[in-house]
Amino acid sequence: MKNETFSELKLFSFGNLLKKLGESIQREITEVCKNRDSRFDPKLFPVLYFLQKVEKSTVQKLADNLQITHPAVIQILNKLKELNLIETSPGLQDKRQTYSKLTEEGKELLNNWQELYSDIESVNKEIIEESGYDVFNMINSINNLLKQKNYKQRLDEKIKDRIMQQVEIITYNKKYREDFKQLNYEWLKQYFVVEPEDEKLLSNPDKFIIKKGGQIFFARLNNEIIGTCAAIKIDKYTYELSKMAVTEKAQGKQAGKKLALSVIGFAFSKGAKFVTLLTNKKLFAAINLYKQLGFEIEPEEVKSNYEREVFRMTLLLQ
Amino acid sequence: MKNETFSELKLFSFGNLLKKLGESIQREITEVCKNRDSRFDPKLFPVLYFLQKVEKSTVQKLADNLQITHPAVIQILNKLKELNLIETSPGLQDKRQTYSKLTEEGKELLNNWQELYSDIESVNKEIIEESGYDVFNMINSINNLLKQKNYKQRLDEKIKDRIMQQVEIITYNKKYREDFKQLNYEWLKQYFVVEPEDEKLLSNPDKFIIKKGGQIFFARLNNEIIGTCAAIKIDKYTYELSKMAVTEKAQGKQAGKKLALSVIGFAFSKGAKFVTLLTNKKLFAAINLYKQLGFEIEPEEVKSNYEREVFRMTLLLQ
DNA sequence: TATTTTTATGTAAGTGCTTACGTTTGTATT
DNA sequence: AATACAAACGTAAGCACTTACATAAAAATA
DSSP: OTTHHHHHTTTTTHHHHHHHHHHHHHHHHHHHHHHHOTTOOTTTHHHHHHHHHHSEEEHHHHHHHHTSOHHHHHHHHHHHHHTTSEEEEEOSSSTTOEEEEEOHHHHHHHHHHHHHHHHHHHHHHHHHHHHTSOHHHHHHHHHHHHHHSOHHHHHHHHHHHHHHHHOEEEEOOGGGHHHHHHHHHHHHHHHSOOOHHHHHHHHOHIIIIITTTOEEEEEEETTEEEEEEEEEEEETTEEEEEEEEEOGGGTTSSHHHHHHHHHHHHHHHTTOSEEEEEEETTOHHHHHHHHHTTOEEOSSOOOOSSOSOEEEEEEEOO | OTTHHHHHTTTTTHHHHHHHHHHHHHHHHHHHHHHHOTTOOTTTHHHHHHHHHHSEEEHHHHHHHHTSOHHHHHHHHHHHHHTTSEEEEEOSSOTTOEEEEEOHHHHHHHHHHHHHHHHHHHHHHHHHHHHTSOHHHHHHHHHHHHHHSOHHHHHHHHHHHHHHHHOEEEEOOGGGHHHHHHHHHHHHHHHSOOOHHHHHHHHOHIIIIITTTOEEEEEEETTEEEEEEEEEEEETTEEEEEEEEEOGGGTTSSHHHHHHHHHHHHHHHTTOSEEEEEEETTOHHHHHHHHHHTOEEOSSOOOOSSOSOEEEEEEEOO
16 A cells, blocks of 8 residues: 555656665765764765875866765865865966865774775675675666766657657648638748738638649647648649748647658659758758758759748758 | 776765766756746656545655655645645644645646656656666665665674674783783773772682683784683583673673683583673673573572672573 | 966855654543 | 653754856967
8 A cells, every 4th residue: 555656656756766775875874984983974985085096186086086066075075174184285287276185194094994984885785786686787877878868868859759749740621721821920920021922822722732733731739730831832843841830839849840741741752852942041940950851052042032031942852 | 097986986885876876867857847847846746646646645644655754745745835736724633634635726737747757757767678677676676675674784783793803812821911900900990899809810810710720811902902701610510701801992892792702612612511600780781792692690699709789690501 | 469268166055855853633541 | 631652744954965156277269
């Protein structure tokens, strides 16, 4: 009965479980040490140990080697200084540095602690052996995995994937005509002005896009149309990706990417060789997306009948 | 080069490694969550989750189920209350209790978070699978080991063993005569007064103990005599454990136990059937040790020629 | 050479827990 | 019924770190 919830949340709390286990072990070690010798604080030990090995060290070097932050090192060094176990001196060549080294008292105490240190190691070793697991390799293995791709990245990707899967892409239907117009208006007004040219096309998608062999895609999230994009037939081998618009509030849900992929897929299925598009220098996010999908910027600046600072990008379908 | 010290201290820092790994995972989870929705704090989640499952709960019940202390629960509940995700009410039968339950807003939010929760679970699962280790069984296994015998106990035992091994037991030699006398004087003065009877025996151990077929043992730690104990021959079948004295500053190093064991071993090797001793009611630690070694209190109160509140304990050698 | 950037250190404050302690209420014992 | 004991909750403070920020010196760059 008890711990049932605990076990349900086990996978979610994975990090916490590791943390708690480690903490409880450290807590008990600290307690035992304090009982033996009020000065023996296991958290001080690694710093002392390292100082013994290298004679003297800067703060940064300690932080790097002990895998803790430099403020943590400084706090430990301060305690050691209070206990007269180390002494510090400013760096000679580099005046920013602070070197720390053991005092005679520090060396002696460290020597006395060596035995307790070994005892702790023995107990840890026994526990690990009794557990029957190669705990260190496990820790290493997970650390390496997270070094290759850190947790944040993994989780961000997972979330992106999930959201992308939630966005459905559907094809044109008369009932979406108003959505097509609205989404594009919203977008145009944000960046430019709506020109007569736009007005004409956006009001008659059947006539200017569908009937001419093109297609219009819509991104739907929870039964709401959040984005659109058209594939306009230019010639047998070329389709234009155009009228891409995703509503502000649904940004970041990968709808644009999914829409663009649909256009590309459509063009490909029609046997096209190129997908081309016009875009504007200031639309960084869009340009990035197109690049990511393999579009390349045409070298010559294009003169379009739209009064914008535009250029052409083209994707070669293999 | 780097991390070398780290790896030298690996076994010592076992708990810390686990803790750090867990912490770093939790940190990144928290960061990602905060970016998505400033209110989604993964540390709040288990409490919400549990409240959803049981409808309402007391503080203590939450603490038990989530394996955290009750102040931790209260702190989380306070945050949740600030966010209007829960509401609390005092217990009806038991007025000490405080019940918490989700508000409508809390239920809705929890529902929204469900997806992010699943994403975190998926990432954790992937990491664990990629690592190739059965991390949960490992954690369980170690937790169980520590439940059977906690870390503190293990470490205390390890230290005791080590110290006991360091104490060497050696047999009588004239050069230790002064140690024998001094140790016993120190001890006698602390608890009683030195009587003529004592004086006589302590000054002539060769004559009164060794020559009569007994033996005197000394405990040596780092070339210093820290304790002594005599085996005095009473008759063919009986030796008396007597003149046990361990110097104050070396208490707790198991010297007494080791000395007593030496006396018992000596008596056994001489073919004795009993080891007997006189002790005083106020010497609790000593009595405990003797009991631990198998000595049993003789039922009748003994009249000794020492003016102390004494009784006899005897060990039957099998 | 002047200026920007980076590095080493230090300080302050935050975090997510914990232990320690106090108050109120309930339960057990005399 | 009176009293001792235990439990539930709450508050305060501590712990072992962390992030965030500040400062001065060194290194890189223009």
